[in-house]
Amino acid sequence: MASEQTSAQYITHHLTNWTFGDMPEHAVGQKLCGDGMPAVQEAGWQFAHCAGEAQAMGFHSIHLDTMFWSISLGLLFIWLFRKAASKATAETPSGLQNFVEWVCEFIDTSVRGSFTAKNDLVAPMALTIFIWVFLMNFMDLIPVDWLPVLAGKIGESFFGVDPHHVYFKVVPSTDPNATFGMSLAVFALMLFYSIKIKGVGGFAGELTLHPFSSKNVIVQYLIFVPVNFVLEFVSLLAKPLSLSLRLYGNMYAGEMIFILIALLYSAGWVMGIFGGFLQLGWAIFHILIITLQAFIFMTLAIVYMDMAYQTGDDH
Amino acid sequence: MNINYTLIGQSITFFFFIWFCLKFVWPPIMKALTERRNKIADGLAAAEKGQHEEELAKQRAADILKDAKNQAGEIIRQAEKRANEIVDQAKNDAKAEGERIIHAAQAEIDQNVTRAREELRGQVVSLAVAGASKVLKKNIDEKANEDLIKDLAAQL
Numbered sequence: 001m002a003s004e005q006t007s008a009q010y011i012t013h014h015l016t017n018w019t020f021g022d023m024p025e026h027a028v029g030q031k032l033c034g035d036g037m038p039a040v041q042e043a044g045w046q047f048a049h050c051a052g053e054a055q056a057m058g059f060h061s062i063h064l065d066t067m068f069w070s071i072s073l074g075l076l077f078i079w080l081f082r083k084a085a086s087k088a089t090a091e092t093p094s095g096l097q098n099f100v101e102w103v104c105e106f107i108d109t110s111v112r113g114s115f116t117a118k119n120d121l122v123a124p125m126a127l128t129i130f131i132w133v134f135l136m137n138f139m140d141l142i143p144v145d146w147l148p149v150l151a152g153k154i155g156e157s158f159f160g161v162d163p164h165h166v167y168f169k170v171v172p173s174t175d176p177n178a179t180f181g182m183s184l185a186v187f188a189l190m191l192f193y194s195i196k197i198k199g200v201g202g203f204a205g206e207l208t209l210h211p212f213s214s215k216n217v218i219v220q221y222l223i224f225v226p227v228n229f230v231l232e233f234v235s236l237l238a239k240p241l242s243l244s245l246r247l248y249g250n251m252y253a254g255e256m257i258f259i260l261i262a263l264l265y266s267a268g269w270v271m272g273i274f275g276g277f278l279q280l281g282w283a284i285f286h287i288l289i290i291t292l293q294a295f296i297f298m299t300l301a302i303v304y305m306d307m308a309y310q311t312g313d314d315h
Numbered sequence: 316m317n318i319n320y321t322l323i324g325q326s327i328t329f330f331f332f333i334w335f336c337l338k339f340v341w342p343p344i345m346k347a348l349t350e351r352r353n354k355i356a357d358g359l360a361a362a363e364k365g366q367h368e369e370e371l372a373k374q375r376a377a378d379i380l381k382d383a384k385n386q387a388g389e390i391i392r393q394a395e396k397r398a399n400e401i402v403d404q405a406k407n408d409a410k411a412e413g414e415r416i417i418h419a420a421q422a423e424i425d426q427n428v429t430r431a432r433e434e435l436r437g438q439v440v441s442l443a444v445a446g447a448s449k450v451l452k453k454n455i456d457e458k459a460n461e462d463l464i465k466d467l468a469a470q471l
Contacts, residue, residue, distance in 0.1 A: 021319065054317055062320040070325060074332050078340065085343040090350035104344045123345075124336035132332060172325075177318060181325025185333075188326075 005164075007263055012051060014144060014259050016167040017175060018151075019054040020047050021061020032056055049165045063175055070172040073135040081131070103131065107298075114302045117197075117309035122302060125189070129182070130298040136172040137251055137290035141283050144258045173251040173293075176244065183244035186301045190239070193308040202311070207232045243300055250293050254286050440468040 005013065025043045032040055032052035040053065048054035054061060084100035093101055107130060111123045147170045152163030172178040194203050211231065212224040261282060264275030444464050451460075 017317075017321075019317070019319075057319070058317070059319050061317065062324060063317075066321050067324050067328075071328055074328060078332060078335050081336070081340045081344075085340045088343045088347035090347055090354050093347075093351075101344060101348060104341070105348065108345070108348075120341075121333070121337060124341040125333045127341065128329070128332045128336045132329075175321065177321035178325045180318070181322045182329050184322070185326045185329045 010263065011256075011259055013164065013167065014148065014255075015169070016051040016054065017063035017169050018047070018065040018167045019057065019061050020045065020064050021054065021057030023053070023057055027053075027056040030056075048167075063169075063177060065167070065169050066172045066175040066178050069139060069170055070132075070136055070178055073139070073172070074132050077128075077131045077135055081127075103127070110299060111302055114299060115306045115309075117306065119193070119305070119309070121189070122305050125186075125305070126298045126302050129186075129301055130294050133173060133182070133247065133297050134291060134294035136178065137293055139171045140174075140251060140254055140258065140286060140290060142170065143279070144255070144262050171251060171255055173247055174255045176248045179244035179248040179251075180240070182297075183240040186243065186304060187240035190304045190308045193305065197309055198311060207236065239304055243297065243304075247293050247297050250289060254282075254289060257282055436468070436471060439471060440464070443468065 022045050023040060023043050027040050028043050029039050031037060032055070033050035034052070037050070040056075048057060048061070080096065081100055084097045088097060088101070104127065107127045108123060111126050115122050148166075148168040149163075151168035152166045155161040155166035156163045169175065191203075194206075198206065208225045208229045210228060212228055214220045214224055258279065261275050261279045264271045264278070267275075444461075447460075447464065
């Protein structure tokens, strides 16, 4: 960590995304980065200099680091797999093809185990989730300072930017935007297939006609339907929410611990060595977590897709 | 924790990757896996079949060998029998030939004896006639005497 920063600044710096956004008019002139720092110069699309400015930009902004890493890792994933797939033959496989086939076989088994209907989309979706999320999580194992400091140096030498204002968060899955983006995509697929399989009426029925039902029509429609709707709607919304928050929470917490361990390196050599061991231990443990979280995300996505195909008779 | 356009960007990216996987990654790999599975199954079946056939072939070879041995034994037996027959026949032929030769020799001897006797008889007759003519020396009708002599010769 840079020695002139306080611990709080260091942590905040690590947890801030590289944001490009539309600064609103009313923020101009305000000292969003703190009292000692310059105020916002002008409105319009610009890079945020600090978390406060990113906050002010609100929804009209984009996290360039998250997008950069997620797209790069995704491209790495499809490049690798496409390379293996284009050469895939029934002959004796070797190297990369072996690995890719092993992963695909594993995904195929998982999908067959959880998804009972027939849909060619589910397995590729599961594969994409598993590998992509795994790669994004894997960025967590790269020592927390390497890439941000590198980005700071590049920003300083090539663009003349104060390295303290270069934010570079390298783990896309610690950005709720990334996890929500994926879970909402899964949710959209789930809704699409729900309505496609059961029809709008069937889907609405699923939301309103159980768990409570009554033979009395008045009781049914005046009391139970609203109650059912509230219950089912909450449980419906809970699916994408829990899916994304589980991944985000786990990865964010893991990242946070890496940052806190990294703080030890500035507290003398005894603490530094101790921190080294801690980081090693946590990283080894984290290998399990990143794989597990990728697997859970994938499995739940498969299960949700399977639920979309259930016709509701078994409720 | 700012929710912003990144969310939409992520969703779009995600859909793009799913689409890419669906189109270009998953089908060829699954196709290769299925093909290989079939190929291995075929190979195993073929191996089993080969093994079975090998056993059959072994069985057949043993059968043929046994047949050949039997046939060879039979042939040898027949050859021996034939050889014995030939030897026997040769023996018989030789015996018959020998007997024939003996008979022929005997006949020839008999013939020679008879001829010698006849010759001897003729000579005795002429000798007797000469002797008689010398003894008698008388003018006797030679013709009447000759009949008498012939009678005498036939009695010899």
